[in-house]
Amino acid sequence: MNSKAARLVLVLGAVCLVFVLTLNAQVQTQTNTTSQAPSSKTTVERGTIVYVSGNDLVIKMEDGTLRHFNNVPDSARATVDGKEIGIRDAKVGMKLEKTVTVTTTPKTVTTVQSVTGKVWQVMPPTSVILTLEDGSNQQFKIPKNQKFNVDGHIVDAWGLKKGMRVSATKIVEVPETIVEHEQKLTGSAPAPPPPPPADQPILVVEQKAAPVEVAQAAPPEALPKTASPVPLFGLLGLLSLASSLGLRTARKNR
Numbered sequence: 715m716n717s718k719a720a721r722l723v724l725v726l727g728a729v730c731l732v733f734v735l736t737l738n739a740q741v742q743t744q745t746n747t748t749s750q751a752p753s754s755k756t757t758v759e760r761g762t763i764v765y766v767s768g769n770d771l772v773i774k775m776e777d778g779t780l781r782h783f784n785n786v787p788d789s790a791r792a793t794v795d796g797k798e799i800g801i802r803d804a805k806v807g808m809k810l811e812k813t814v815t816v817t818t819t820p821k822t823v824t825t826v827q828s829v830t831g832k833v834w835q836v837m838p839p840t841s842v843i844l845t846l847e848d849g850s851n852q853q854f855k856i857p858k859n860q861k862f863n864v865d866g867h868i869v870d871a872w873g874l875k876k877g878m879r880v881s882a883t884k885i886v887e888v889p890e891t892i893v894e895h896e897q898k899l900t901g902s903a904p905a906p907p908p909p910p911p912a913d914q915p916i917l918v919v920e921q922k923a924a925p926v927e928v929a930q931a932a933p934p935e936a937l938p939k940t941a942s943p944v945p946l947f948g949l950l951g952l953l954s955l956a957s958s959l960g961l962r963t964a965r966k967n968r
Contacts, residue, residue: 752819807904838871
């Protein structure tokens with residue numbers, strides 16, 4: 715509550731000090747609350763989960779900034795694709811949308827306290843002290859330019875005298891503001907990858923074994939030439955000579 719708006723008012727009857735014939739002091743208190751038209755403000759924030767580990771969450775917002783949410787409670791809930799999930803169900807790629815509605819309702823709490831007592835001391839034009847039924851004294855402030863009706867005569871604070879029995883009304887108005895927050899967290903799971911078109915063949919990768927090289931035997935080396943044809947020619951000549959000697963001997967024998 716805001717105490718700056720509290721004010722003390724002395725009024726005639728319900729508005730100022732009036733003189734009454736009662737000898738006993740009585741205190742009555744009434745409280746009334748009036749509300750003004752409420753105002754609402756709604757903000758929407760959107761982002762995509764880029765990291766999640768345990769209860770730690772990192773969301774990339776629409777403006778490109780990263781927000782780290784540390785130790786997200788297990789009781790936190792979001793509605794994703796119509797299903798309620800917790801932090802343990804969060805996945806990278808999920809899109810989240812938080813809608814926050816703040817409703818502000820101005821109110822004024824008015825407390826009216828009526829006190830009846832005897833004038834004990836007057837400090838015109840600002841205040842008066844009354845003696846209450848229990849014998850205690852209480853000071854009341856007098857509003858500026860306040861007038862009082864005393865036996866049909868209109869007087870100001872200077873006209874009050876000690877011993878007069880009066881009724882004082884103390885009014886305190888305190889403005890307060892009621893603020894209500896409503897938060898709604900929704901989202902959607904990442905879309906699965908599209909299947910390949912029906913007329914597009916599925917690529918199958920076939921791994922071929924590396925060719926094995928077989929070592930081939932080297933051709934034998936040619937033998938070195940060590941023989942000479944001269945002895946062969948000599949042998950042929952001896953055979954021819956022997957043949958001719960044989961033919962000559964046969965002719966002689968005939």
